[in-house]
Amino acid sequence: MKHMHLTHLILLLAAILLMSNTLPAAETPDKQGRPNIVWIVVDDMSCHFGYQGEKLVKTPHVDQLAREGVVFSNAYVTAPVCSTFRSALITGMYQTTIGAHHHRSGRGALKIHLPKGLQTIPELFREAGYYTTNANADGTRPGKVDYNFDYQRSDLYNGVDWTRRAKGQPFFAQYQLAGGKLRNSEKAYKRVEAELDDLVTAEEVTLPPYYPDHSVIRQDWAAYLNSVVYTDRQVGQIIDRLKAQNVLDNTIVFFLTDHGISHARGKQFLYEEGMKIPFVVWGLKYERAGSARDELISHIDLAATSLAFAGIKIPSTIQGRPLFGPQAKPREYVVAARDRCDETVDHIRGIRKGNFKYIRNYLPERPYLQPCKYKDAKPFMPVLRELAAAGKLNEAQSLHLAETRPEEELYDLSRDPWEIHNLASDATQKERLAEFRGLLANWEFETDDKGRFPESEAMYDSDMAPYLAKSRKRNPDQAKILESNISQMKRWQAAGK
Numbered sequence: 001m002k003h004m005h006l007t008h009l010i011l012l013l014a015a016i017l018l019m020s021n022t023l024p025a026a027e028t029p030d031k032q033g034r035p036n037i038v039w040i041v042v043d044d045m046s047c048h049f050g051y052q053g054e055k056l057v058k059t060p061h062v063d064q065l066a067r068e069g070v071v072f073s074n075a076y077v078t079a080p081v082c083s084t085f086r087s088a089l090i091t092g093m094y095q096t097t098i099g100a101h102h103h104r105s106g107r108g109a110l111k112i113h114l115p116k117g118l119q120t121i122p123e124l125f126r127e128a129g130y131y132t133t134n135a136n137a138d139g140t141r142p143g144k145v146d147y148n149f150d151y152q153r154s155d156l157y158n159g160v161d162w163t164r165r166a167k168g169q170p171f172f173a174q175y176q177l178a179g180g181k182l183r184n185s186e187k188a189y190k191r192v193e194a195e196l197d198d199l200v201t202a203e204e205v206t207l208p209p210y211y212p213d214h215s216v217i218r219q220d221w222a223a224y225l226n227s228v229v230y231t232d233r234q235v236g237q238i239i240d241r242l243k244a245q246n247v248l249d250n251t252i253v254f255f256l257t258d259h260g261i262s263h264a265r266g267k268q269f270l271y272e273e274g275m276k277i278p279f280v281v282w283g284l285k286y287e288r289a290g291s292a293r294d295e296l297i298s299h300i301d302l303a304a305t306s307l308a309f310a311g312i313k314i315p316s317t318i319q320g321r322p323l324f325g326p327q328a329k330p331r332e333y334v335v336a337a338r339d340r341c342d343e344t345v346d347h348i349r350g351i352r353k354g355n356f357k358y359i360r361n362y363l364p365e366r367p368y369l370q371p372c373k374y375k376d377a378k379p380f381m382p383v384l385r386e387l388a389a390a391g392k393l394n395e396a397q398s399l400h401l402a403e404t405r406p407e408e409e410l411y412d413l414s415r416d417p418w419e420i421h422n423l424a425s426d427a428t429q430k431e432r433l434a435e436f437r438g439l440l441a442n443w444e445f446e447t448d449d450k451g452r453f454p455e456s457e458a459m460y461d462s463d464m465a466p467y468l469a470k471s472r473k474r475n476p477d478q479a480k481i482l483e484s485n486i487s488q489m490k491r492w493q494a495a496g497k
Contacts, residue, residue, distance in 0.1 A: 036251040044180030046260035061236035069282030080259040080274035092303030092318035100148035102340040108462030122156040125172040131165030143176035183223035252283040270350030344372040358436035359409035
């Protein structure tokens with residue numbers, strides 16, 4: 001009988017030992033009670049998730065974050081293109097203030113340096129004892145950074161996998177998802193098609209009224225919506241891993257995109273399609289689940305909010321604002337800026353206040369869709385240009401194909417959500433227009449908007465050099481297009497256009 005008890009005891013101990021080797025160990029909380037912070041940042045995606053009312057997609061994981069977390073329904077980027085957005089994101093400052101406002105700048109011989117003493121958000125987390133990581137969607141490789149200033153990745157991040165941290169150490173983890181870019185890669189999109197059971201088709205798509213109803217544009221939009229669904233699956237995998245490692249209960253998750261869909265009126269421009277983004281915060285213990293907040297917020301508020309949650313002092317240089325707690329202060333308006341994108345020189349500023357959007361075009365003599373190797377390679381661009389040349393676009397569809405632009409644009413988003421009817425010349429809007437002019441002028445001065453001054457030719461040439469070298473190596477024909485575009489930019493500048 002004693003022998004039987006001993007046998008059972010040995011088997012029980014063996015089973016416990018086996019379980020300890022196959023199941024994640026219970027998380028040892030940070031001694032200071034600090035939460036883990038996770039940023040999930042998605043490329044090239046506008047507000048087309050299920051929780052935002054998009055009927056053609058099924059996004060259960062992001063919808064769950066929204067249902068159980070806090071949704072900010074009026075979140076805007078400070079720049080509608082990757083590198084400038086990310087430069088602002090990782091510093092909590094306007095890209096225009098730190099001189100990182102030109103897309104893919106500081107990549108040549110001439111570098112952009114952050115002001116002396118200014119630390120990035122990951123550096124502040126590391127200094128506070130957090131383990132910092134930046135990974136792809138799978139958490140297996142380094143994630144996208146794309147910062148325009150000079151930096152060393154190793155100064156910002158401990159690594160890729162937050163599970164390598166010390167026992168009980170809190171972590172700050174960034175995940176970078178390809179999002180809308182999936183549809184632009186044949187290999188990536190084949191994976192999307194293979195793994196999704198129910199694909200959105202071109203026939204189901206309803207396009208915004210400023211795009212023509214054309215099969216190529218419909219197909220591209222359907223592929224974009226399928227990328228939204230695939231992105232949701234990746235979000236679910238990230239959440240599942242946090243849960244499997246028993247850290248989810250002490251983790252705050254931020255979900256957002258880096259700007260809108262890469263389309264003619266989206267990415268690179270300051271219309272809603274380009275600068276309005278999804279923004280969800282999940283894991284708050286003191287905020288009512290499913291809360292929806294409609295105040296205006298800027299994506300740089302993510303930095304200050306994350307630091308506040310971690311109990312890290314927010315540097316006085318940070319221009320973002322905490323979104324929760326006693327330090328939270330509502331924004332009266334939000335500002336976004338578009339400057340040079342690759343070889344294409346531009347200078348646009350936009351403000352949303354209340355239900356109105358104001359856009360200032362500082363280069364009105366240029367077309368909206370200037371020559372741009374990156375954008376002109378998109379499948380929808382040749383179609384738009386051909387239809388415009390043939391006179392087959394209606395008034396709304398022709399707006400963005402115009403050869404010149406108005407100096408000012410003003411839209412009433414409550415009545416004109418597609419931003420089609422420019423009210424800048426409406427006599428009843430004189431006072432509102434004057435108010436916006438004053439707001440913009442003050443913001444440019446107070447934030448030291450470095451876009452007020454043209455980029456030097458030396459800096460432009462420095463950034464074009466590696467871009468040209470890469471293009472010549474990969475595709476000589478595309479390199480010739482780039483060379484032509486660069487020459488065009490210089491001719492227009494010389495002509496004062």
